[in-house]
Amino acid sequence: HQRSHVRRDIAEGLRWLWHHAAVRTLTITIVTFNVTYGASWSVLVLYAVERLDAGEVGFGLLTTAAALGGILGTAGYGWLTTRVSLGDVMRIGLLIETATHLALALTTETWVALAILFVFGAHAFVWGTTSTSIRQRAVPTALQGRVGSTYMLGVQLGLVVGGAIGGGVADAYGVTAPFWFAFVGSAVFVCVIWRQLRHVAHDPIPS
Secondary structure, eight states: OHHHHHHHHHHHHHHHHHHOHHHHHHHHHHHHHHHHHHHHHTTHHHIIIIISOOOTTHHHHHHHHHHHHHHHHHHTHHHHHTTSOHHHHHHHHHHHHHHHHHHHHHOOOHHHHHHHHHHHHHHHHHHHHHHHHHHHHHSOGGGHHHHHHHHHHHHHHHHHHHHHHHHHHHHHHOTTHHHHHHHHHHHHHHHHHHHHHHHHHTOOOOO
16 A cells, blocks of 8 residues: 555656646756766766876865865855846856866866866756755645655656766767767757746746
8 A cells, every 4th residue: 555655646746747847847957967967977087087187086176176166156046046037047057067068078187177167066056956946936835745756866867877878988989978978968958948948947836
């Protein structure tokens, strides 16, 4: 009985998400971008060692830069959202993430990569907070858990698929190939989703 109840809850959350255009678009966006992000991040250790020649501490430096950017993004979120609409926050964030993949594919300088990941870290935390805010505003309270769980399942699935793709692409074409894959994939998707992001960010609050 418990198992059938869980399945029913999952199905209900998935059904609501899929039939709600704004949250569906938001979910498809984050899943797609997690595929591209997962592809590039899956080879970040090799990238630090082979591409940047940053030695054993290179990966730690890169992730630290991203974390520091995240702190800045979190601290400045309130200031940012009083000056920039949520729709524009989302659009700018996707452009930053797309440009991140391109810049990392092109650079061979550790300090440049650190600066890139600092900016990316700020974007990642801002995007995550914005996404959560939009979902909480759009999803009825009774369905928050079920829809949120379905959303997070998609997030993790995107990372797993992206990691597998990144490893295969890097093995076949070199350590920068996943970043080129991520850049092209992100750029194409941004073009497809661009107009819809404004409607996602301004979806009405449920009664």
